Amino acid sequence: xxxxxxxxxxxxxxxxxxxxxxxxxxxxxxxxxxxxxxxxxxxxxxxxxxxxxxxxxxxxxxxxxxxxxxxxxxxxxxxx
Amino acid sequence: xxxxxxxxxxxxxxxxxxxxxxxxxxxxxxxxxxxxxxxxxxxxxxxxxxxxxxxxxxxxxxxxxxxxxxxxxxxxxxxxxxxxxxxxxxxxxxxxxxxxxxxxxxxxxxxxxxxxxxxxxxxxxxxxxxxxxxxxxxxxxxxxxxxxxxxxxxxxxxxxxxxxxxxxxxxxxxxxxxxxxxxxxxxxxxxxxxxxxxxxxxxxxxxxxxxxxxxxxxxxxxxxxxxxxxxxxxxxxxxxxxxxxxxxxxxxxxxxxxxxxxxxxxxxxxxxxxxxxxxxxxxxxxxxxxxxxxxxxxxxxxxxxxxxxxxxxxxxxxxxxxxxxxxxxxxxxxxxxxxxxxxxxxxxxxxxxxxxxxxxxxxxxxxxxxxxxxxxxxxxx
Numbered sequence: 001x002x003x004x005x006x007x008x009x010x011x012x013x014x015x016x017x018x019x020x021x022x023x024x025x026x027x028x029x030x031x032x033x034x035x036x037x038x039x040x041x042x043x044x045x046x047x048x049x050x051x052x053x054x055x056x057x058x059x060x061x062x063x064x065x066x067x068x069x070x071x072x073x074x075x076x077x078x079x080x
Numbered sequence: 081x082x083x084x085x086x087x088x089x090x091x092x093x094x095x096x097x098x099x100x101x102x103x104x105x106x107x108x109x110x111x112x113x114x115x116x117x118x119x120x121x122x123x124x125x126x127x128x129x130x131x132x133x134x135x136x137x138x139x140x141x142x143x144x145x146x147x148x149x150x151x152x153x154x155x156x157x158x159x160x161x162x163x164x165x166x167x168x169x170x171x172x173x174x175x176x177x178x179x180x181x182x183x184x185x186x187x188x189x190x191x192x193x194x195x196x197x198x199x200x201x202x203x204x205x206x207x208x209x210x211x212x213x214x215x216x217x218x219x220x221x222x223x224x225x226x227x228x229x230x231x232x233x234x235x236x237x238x239x240x241x242x243x244x245x246x247x248x249x250x251x252x253x254x255x256x257x258x259x260x261x262x263x264x265x266x267x268x269x270x271x272x273x274x275x276x277x278x279x280x281x282x283x284x285x286x287x288x289x290x291x292x293x294x295x296x297x298x299x300x301x302x303x304x305x306x307x308x309x310x311x312x313x314x315x316x317x318x319x320x321x322x323x324x325x326x327x328x329x330x331x332x333x334x335x336x337x338x339x340x341x342x343x344x345x346x347x348x349x350x351x352x353x354x355x356x357x358x359x360x361x362x363x364x365x366x367x368x369x370x371x372x373x374x375x376x377x378x379x380x381x382x383x384x385x386x387x388x389x390x391x392x393x394x395x396x397x398x399x400x401x402x403x404x405x406x407x408x409x410x411x412x413x414x415x416x417x418x419x420x421x422x423x424x425x426x427x428x429x430x431x432x433x434x435x436x437x438x439x440x441x442x443x444x445x446x447x448x449x450x451x452x453x454x455x456x457x458x459x460x461x
Contacts, residue, residue: 016354018375020279024238027273027303031317047281054275058301059318 006064006076009037015044015072023051030061030079037079038064044072052077083114083398086173086184088163090120090148092127092457093369093383094190099459100391102153105398109155114398118152119180121162125151126213127453129380132245132416134216135223136256141213151457166342168362186364186394189339189350193241193370193378197331200236202307206314207234207329210249211241222326223253228265229325234314235272236304237332238279239349241370243377244425246270246330247278247287248416254294255418268295269322271302271314283415283425286435290417304329333378335371349373354429355406357390366390374409376429381412384456414446422446 012029014022022043029039041052049066052075056063064076085101087094098118108114130144152158157180165174171184195211197204208222209215231253235246250270257263270277270291276284277291277298291298305317307327315321335348344359345351350367351360354374359365367373368390369383376382386407393403409429416422422443427433436442455461 016375017373018279019281020238020274021375023274027317028237031303031305051274055301058275059303 006038006040008040009033011040011042013042014048015042017043017045019045019047020051021045022048023055026052026075026077027055030059030077033079035079039077039079041075041077042069042072043075048075049073082112083108083186084117084181084184085114085186085188085394085398086117086119086181087188087190088119088173089190089192089369089371090118090125090152090158091190091192091369091383092380093192093371093387094118094120094188095125095148095151095457096384096387096459097188097190097368097391098156098158099151099153099457100387101394102155103459104391104395106155108398115157115181116155117157117159117180118148119159119161119163119175120148121160121176123147123149123160125457127380127450127457128211128241129245129450129453131210131213131216132242132248132252135210135219135249136252136419137220137224141217144213146454146457151454153459163338166338166344168342168344168359168365171364184364186397187366188390188394189344189359189365189367189371190369190383191336191339191348191371193333194336194348195331196334197329199332200304200307202309203236203304203329203331206307206309206312207327207331209329209331210245211330219328226266226326227262230267230269230323231326231328232269232271232314232322232324233328233330234302234304234322235270235330237330238273239370239378240330240333241378242413243279243379244283244413244415246272247283249328250296251290251294251417252419254296255420259419263295267297269297269299269324271299271304271316271322273301273303275300280433282432283435286423333370339371345373354409356393356403357386357407366393374407376409377411377413379411379413380453380456381410385410414442414449416443416446418443 133139208219368386392405425433
């Protein structure tokens with residue numbers, strides 16, 4: 001699935017950022033949007049593939065999809 | 081025509097760079113071909129690591145202050161002023177008092193971090209920090225009279241200055257209360273926003289068992305959302321709450337507004353090539369230290385190494401040579417693990433940190449470096 005399938009409210013591009021930068025960028029974006037909004041996080045940090053699912057579960061937000069891209073990963077997260 | 085190099089900010093990065101350029105471009109400066117201007121909005125240089133020791137009564141805030149005029153080479157044009165606007169298309173700068181050159185050929189932004197406690201409701205009223213001079217002194221007043229209760233140290237956001245300092249604080253607090261026979265009456269809890277006790281997995285893996293051994297409670301995935309100063313409760317966006325008697329927080333950090341207004345990056349951090357430190361959204365603009373969004377820690381050693389890289393690159397530009405020096409992410413850091421022992425880490429973009437076994441020798445090495453720091457600021461060490 002691509003981002004065209006989602007009605008994105010915000011994209012955070014954290015490619016190039018070291019850990020925990022991508023997750024902190026996602027958390028900051030989730031804080032700034034309304035409930036139900038969808039945020040895309042772009043990261044090329046392998047650690048994000050475990051950090052982001054664990055945090056979304058812990059925080060009650062929903063990880064809709066994790067897509068592997070040519071240069072990293074796109075995470076689609078819906079704010080609870 | 082004189083080539084203008086303007087450095088904004090005289091913390092570690094800006095001061096080391098200015099002194100580095102004075103040496104490298106000695107002949108060009110003497111001939112009037114180059115002018116190096118260093119602009120800072122305070123006449124003092126501040127060595128912030130001293131603040132970690134102030135709450136425990138080990139150092140005084142003024143130990144971390146010296147006049148820039150004593151540290152900066154006479155060949156540098158030092159201006160005490162504030163830059164209020166940068167136009168990177170026109171390569172122009174505006175000053176609050178108008179004392180510096182308005183046009184630049186090369187601009188270096190070394191404006192550092194500022195604290196933004198107001199981003200979390202109640203944090204300013206409910207918490208204490210050791211990330212500012214006033215904060216460290218206020219915390220000292222509280223800590224010296226704190227003999228029982230729950231001390232919570234909450235890392236509210238990253239990036240923040242000196243990523244090791246929150247760990248150092250709880251290790252030092254643990255040892256300090258033990259030495260005074262109060263540890264059984266003081267509970268300590270450490271909170272961190274991600275699922276480990278430090279952003280770097282290697283340092284987290286090293287630190288966590290030490291916290292468990294010392295009965296330092298840990299709450300991970302704790303992103304502070306609100307503080308109730310009356311009820312003395314801090315709550316997280318993950319839905320947990322902690323009651324505290326003394327809250328020590330690492331407040332959210334930002335860079336200066338000037339950078340976002342100039343279109344150079346979000347929240348005051350300049351988007352740069354992490355090897356060349358050149359701004360991605362403007363020509364002839366560099367950023368270093370906390371200001372540069374490289375992903376490496378906001379630490380003095382980083383600013384120090386980056387200043388050497390930018391100095392070499394600027395000197396090459398001035399002389400018409402290709403700039404060859406690049407930054408490899410090198411970071412050095414001492415980590416206090418008690419009141420009389422410390423560890424040490426060294427790492428870069430490719431090589432992860434492997435903390436050294438804590439020892440008294442490393443603790444004294446850290447204190448010795450703190451004394452020798454003024455040689456670093458002067459470009460001698």
